[in-house]
Amino acid sequence: GNWGRLAAQQSLTQDGLIGAPRAGDVTVVHVTDIHAQTQPIWFREPSINLGVGQVEGKPPHITGPEFRAAYGIEQGSALDYALTYQDFVALGREYGRMGGLDRIATVVRAIRDQAPGAILLDGGDTWQGSLPSLRTNGGDMVRLFNALGVEAMTSHWEFTLGIDRVTEIVENELGCPFLGANIFDAMWDEPAYEPMTRFERNGTQVAVIGQAFPYLPIANPSWMFPDLSFGVRAERMAEVVEEARAGGAEVVVVLSHNGFDVDRKLAAEVPGIDVILTGHTHDALPEPVRVGDTHLIASGSHGKFVSRVDLDVADGRVGEVRHRLIPIFADVIAPDPEMAALVSETRAPFADEMAEVIGQTDSLLYRRGNFNGTWDDLICQALLTERDAEIALSPGFRWGASVMPGQDITREDIFNATAMSYPAAYRTEMTGDMLKIVLEDVADNLFNPDPYYQQGGDMVRVGGLGYRIDIAAEQGSRLSDLTMLSTGEPIDPSRSYVIAGWASVNEGTEGPPIWDVVESHIRNQGTVSVPENTTVALKAG
Amino acid sequence: LGAAAAIFLPRIGWADATTDAIAEFTGGADLTEGGALKLTAPEIAENGNTVPIEVDAPGAEAILILATGNPNPDVGTFHFGPLSGAQMASTRIRLAGTQDVVAVAKMADGTFQRASQEVKVTIGGCGG
Amino acid sequence: MADNVTPRVRVPSSASAGEDITIKTLISHPMESGQRKDKEGNTIPRSIINRFVTTFNGETVIDVTMEPAISTNPYFEFVSKVPESGTFEFTWYDDDGSVYTESKDITVE
Ligand SMILES: [Mn+2]
Ligand SMILES: [Mn+2]
Numbered sequence: 001g002n003w004g005r006l007a008a009q010q011s012l013t014q015d016g017l018i019g020a021p022r023a024g025d026v027t028v029v030h031v032t033d034i035h036a037q038t039q040p041i042w043f044r045e046p047s048i049n050l051g052v053g054q055v056e057g058k059p060p061h062i063t064g065p066e067f068r069a070a071y072g073i074e075q076g077s078a079l080d081y082a083l084t085y086q087d088f089v090a091l092g093r094e095y096g097r098m099g100g101l102d103r104i105a106t107v108v109r110a111i112r113d114q115a116p117g118a119i120l121l122d123g124g125d126t127w128q129g130s131l132p133s134l135r136t137n138g139g140d141m142v143r144l145f146n147a148l149g150v151e152a153m154t155s156h157w158e159f160t161l162g163i164d165r166v167t168e169i170v171e172n173e174l175g176c177p178f179l180g181a182n183i184f185d186a187m188w189d190e191p192a193y194e195p196m197t198r199f200e201r202n203g204t205q206v207a208v209i210g211q212a213f214p215y216l217p218i219a220n221p222s223w224m225f226p227d228l229s230f231g232v233r234a235e236r237m238a239e240v241v242e243e244a245r246a247g248g249a250e251v252v253v254v255l256s257h258n259g260f261d262v263d264r265k266l267a268a269e270v271p272g273i274d275v276i277l278t279g280h281t282h283d284a285l286p287e288p289v290r291v292g293d294t295h296l297i298a299s300g301s302h303g304k305f306v307s308r309v310d311l312d313v314a315d316g317r318v319g320e321v322r323h324r325l326i327p328i329f330a331d332v333i334a335p336d337p338e339m340a341a342l343v344s345e346t347r348a349p350f351a352d353e354m355a356e357v358i359g360q361t362d363s364l365l366y367r368r369g370n371f372n373g374t375w376d377d378l379i380c381q382a383l384l385t386e387r388d389a390e391i392a393l394s395p396g397f398r399w400g401a402s403v404m405p406g407q408d409i410t411r412e413d414i415f416n417a418t419a420m421s422y423p424a425a426y427r428t429e430m431t432g433d434m435l436k437i438v439l440e441d442v443a444d445n446l447f448n449p450d451p452y453y454q455q456g457g458d459m460v461r462v463g464g465l466g467y468r469i470d471i472a473a474e475q476g477s478r479l480s481d482l483t484m485l486s487t488g489e490p491i492d493p494s495r496s497y498v499i500a501g502w503a504s505v506n507e508g509t510e511g512p513p514i515w516d517v518v519e520s521h522i523r524n525q526g527t528v529s530v531p532e533n534t535t536v537a538l539k540a541g
Numbered sequence: 542l543g544a545a546a547a548i549f550l551p552r553i554g555w556a557d558a559t560t561d562a563i564a565e566f567t568g569g570a571d572l573t574e575g576g577a578l579k580l581t582a583p584e585i586a587e588n589g590n591t592v593p594i595e596v597d598a599p600g601a602e603a604i605l606i607l608a609t610g611n612p613n614p615d616v617g618t619f620h621f622g623p624l625s626g627a628q629m630a631s632t633r634i635r636l637a638g639t640q641d642v643v644a645v646a647k648m649a650d651g652t653f654q655r656a657s658q659e660v661k662v663t664i665g666g667c668g669g
Numbered sequence: 670m671a672d673n674v675t676p677r678v679r680v681p682s683s684a685s686a687g688e689d690i691t692i693k694t695l696i697s698h699p700m701e702s703g704q705r706k707d708k709e710g711n712t713i714p715r716s717i718i719n720r721f722v723t724t725f726n727g728e729t730v731i732d733v734t735m736e737p738a739i740s741t742n743p744y745f746e747f748v749s750k751v752p753e754s755g756t757f758e759f760t761w762y763d764d765d766g767s768v769y770t771e772s773k774d775i776t777v778e
Contacts, residue, residue, distance in 0.1 A: 229593070232584070438664060590740060613737070617733055617739055618734040619747075624725050624729065631745065633740040
């Protein structure tokens with residue numbers, strides 16, 4: 001109740017959360033993977049976040065008790081709630097929602113008061129993930145992030161607005177450089193976007209290099225940006241770092257959307273990077289991970305955290321690096337009035353539509369984790385029933401706010417888990433054999449021991465189907481015991497199954513938008529109950 | 542995902558054809574691994590129908606490219622003329638599924654070098 | 670014969686003496702592999718560009734043997750010496766006997 005909540009929050013104050021670290025010669029502020037979330041939200045962190053090969057058991061591939069132990073976090077504390085998954089519902093009722101762009105604005109302002117000239121950087125996945133951002137083709141987020149004072153950004157889901165819209169925003173609307181050292185024109189193999197931007201702060205030269213999501217044309221529909229090629233391009237990164245140093249940069253920051261493990265490998269391969277601000281894999285870590293002289297910072301997602309990095313620079317070299325992961329507790333940090341007003345303005349045209357109550361939930365709806373979350377299970381159930389299919393497939397996105405048990409499900413909640421530009425809920429037939437090939441292929445994109453062969457994201461979620469998985473096995477043999485849940489029969493490799501899914505990367509995919517399918521299903525149910533998924537069995541490695 | 546499966550081609554091995562093609566190029570001479578020859582290809586192909594590759598072998602006379610997992614592994618051969626400024630070239634190739642791309646360089650002294658890289662051709666979809 | 674075959678090349682218009690320059694070429698061509706089938710299930714016959722040659726003032730820079738595994742719209746990037754001012758000749762040879770050519774002048778300063 002309220003007493004418990006007050007007690008829990010008593011030790012939390014706005015000043016305490018923001019802190020007052022000694023300002024460095026250069027101060028960098030990082031937000032990433034906001035996914036168009038302007039409001040305080042619930043967001044449950046994963047219970048399972050597997051690392052393979054050399055990164056097994058290393059941050060960020062630890063959850064729950066291991067996570068608390070690694071960082072000395074007390075069970076039931078505010079940071080436990082913010083960073084792990086256990087007792088999420090109970091702790092959530094004590095500590096409240098997190099995020100909100102108006103609270104982030106307050107924090108950014110406070111940091112800039114303490115460290116004038118602090119450089120605010122956005123790691124991308126900013127323009128997608130909500131109903132207003134979908135309706136305005138990212139225009140609301142561009143406006144809000146301009147107001148926040150972002151000084152450079154990189155990208156991933158931005159490109160799913162289509163190349164014409166991206167160009168329009170970059171040329172006419174965006175108030176900062178749109179960086180991507182690894183974005184090339186596919187025809188002539190020449191750089192398509194600015195690779196870096198430079199700052200001078202307190203007499204110190206800083207280069208910020210942008211790195212867009214390397215696997216955009218594979219993980220997202222390449223027909224939406226047909227003339228671009230991406231890739232990790234480690235050699236190109238090395239060239240740009242050298243160019244930055246040759247141009248006098250004393251501090252080199254890479255604003256990256258590679259995903260954590262790719263960045264860890266890149267840091268080992270490319271010399272001369274002081275800080276990598278990581279993104280895409282949505283990890284939040286209270287301390288930097290060191291790879292040689294490079295500090296990897298992970299700032300979470302959905303506006304839950306802001307990272308502040310202070311660098312001391314002497315004789316042209318970075319000395320001490322101080323990092324603070326600031327959790328944005330929405331009930332503790334006061335909204336910035338100007339940003340609050342601007343956010344309301346961008347939401348106003350859609351406010352009634354978003355507020356409509358579609359149903360209720362008895363269960364916590366969340367997505368994050370390597371395998372099915374309850375939000376995904378609900379979407380899969382919607383696909384099975386509304387599209388009359390035997391098996392449902394739902395993509396392993398890491399974005400999507402949680403919904404607390406006992407809460408109304410509004411249309412806004414549904415869009416927070418589904419809003420994107422290729423939402424068609426397709427219906428198709430696939431043999432059991434092909435289904436296994438598809439699932440094995442996705443599994444290899446997640447669990448290949450070489451990070452450069454990983455795309456990030458999580459395993460495709462399945463409905464109507466159970467399987468066992470051994471993530472350490474070879475490509476093509478990780479999955480076994482594929483079973484139709486309705487009959488208990490093994491999947492027949494030669495039989496054809498009716499499959500429903502959404503978010504196909506193929507051009508011309510047909511079907512109703514997934515949000516209509518989910519809304520209809522929830523209306524029919526009234527109150528949804530989604531038990532924890534037990535149909536995917538993980539073989540202990 | 543879904544309809545994407547229709548364009549997916551499973552991994553097939555054609556080791557004998559690759560061995561034959563190399564033997565034809567080298568006349569059966571020994572191969573050294575690596576050396577001056579560098580083959581660059583993406584870890585994951587953005588599109589299996591157009592995969593960028595680059596070969597670079599200072600001092601080479603010719604470089605043979607093979608796609609070991611294609612029904613026919615032959616891709617092409619670069620012959621460098623007297624006005625070649627560097628014995629390097631880039632092109633774009635078709636790969637019928639995940640496989641090793643192999644390059645074999647014939648050096649000016651008549652020796653041969655080999656390099657290979659695995660390129661993953663995936664169905665795609667999903668993401669963070 | 671393939672339709673709308675258009676060669677395009679990128680060559681700097683000038684170079685300094687002794688400089689090596691990077692050349693990029695692209696030719697629009699379907700590169701029909703001979704392995705695809707049409708709607709009726711009949712094999713579509715192979716029709717590719719099988720050779721690409723670049724010369725400068727008559728001397729060979731690069732000579733490429735091409736197989737059906739070269740992608741649609743064949744692309745090449747390579748490096749040439751430029752001993753003096755002169756002309757690059759680019760030639761693509763089609764299975765059907767067609768020959769496509771393009772040339773570019775370069776001035777050595
Ligand atoms: Mn993201
Ligand atoms: Mn991303």
